[in-house]
Amino acid sequence: MTRRAPGMVVGAFFLALSAATEGGGQRRVETAVFAGGCFWCVEADFDKVTGVLSTTSGYTGGSLANPTYQQVSSGGTGHVEAVRVEFDPSVVTYDTLLDHYWKSVDPFNGRGQFCDTGEPYRPVIFVSTADQRTRAEASRQAVQARFKERIAVDVAAAGPFYAAEAYHQDYYKKNPIRYQYYRTSCGRDARLKQLWGKP
Numbered sequence: 001m002t003r004r005a006p007g008m009v010v011g012a013f014f015l016a017l018s019a020a021t022e023g024g025g026q027r028r029v030e031t032a033v034f035a036g037g038c039f040w041c042v043e044a045d046f047d048k049v050t051g052v053l054s055t056t057s058g059y060t061g062g063s064l065a066n067p068t069y070q071q072v073s074s075g076g077t078g079h080v081e082a083v084r085v086e087f088d089p090s091v092v093t094y095d096t097l098l099d100h101y102w103k104s105v106d107p108f109n110g111r112g113q114f115c116d117t118g119e120p121y122r123p124v125i126f127v128s129t130a131d132q133r134t135r136a137e138a139s140r141q142a143v144q145a146r147f148k149e150r151i152a153v154d155v156a157a158a159g160p161f162y163a164a165e166a167y168h169q170d171y172y173k174k175n176p177i178r179y180q181y182y183r184t185s186c187g188r189d190a191r192l193k194q195l196w197g198k199p
Contacts, residue, residue: 027088056161060160064077
């Protein structure tokens with residue numbers, strides 16, 4: 001998958017929509033940004049979705065420019081680990097991505113996700129257009145209707161997105177054994193099965 005250089009900023013104005021030329025024609029490429037705990041896992045989950053063209057792990061939501069993993073993981077920058085998802089809307093809709101997102105997070109834990117706690121692991125849906133906000137908030141309401149416990153996932157305006165260091169990109173492919181051990185020991189899939197049933 002195509003990756004951007006670490007530290008590259010993508011402004012909110014670009015996050016909504018871009019055009020890519022393929023085969024001499026124009027193909028729409030839309031962008032969504034999701035935070036759901038460890039970005040290794042979020043990236044791996046969205047890479048499985050048909051219609052997703054690329055995913056990039058990174059940092060967003062904070063005030064510090066070009067943050068490093070050490071700065072974000074230490075807390076205090078306001079950033080969360082997030083994934084930028086570029087997708088073909090003629091193949092997969094934003095609503096479908098939202099549905100996939102909900103089934104990959106614990107929507108009741110606003111202080112982190114699974115074994116990861118603290119500010120950098122908060123679950124957030126970052127929106128860059130009014131339409132994305134409307135759809136994200138509607139999806140949150142639909143999920144809330146299924147449960148009595150309060151949904152703790154925020155819907156927030158997208159801001160600068162900083163690609164994480166190269167070793168974080170496609171971590172699940174580069175280090176499959178370590179990744180699977182982390183994912184299992186963190187209890188991610190066990191909790192998701194408890195919440196949403198069998199995938």
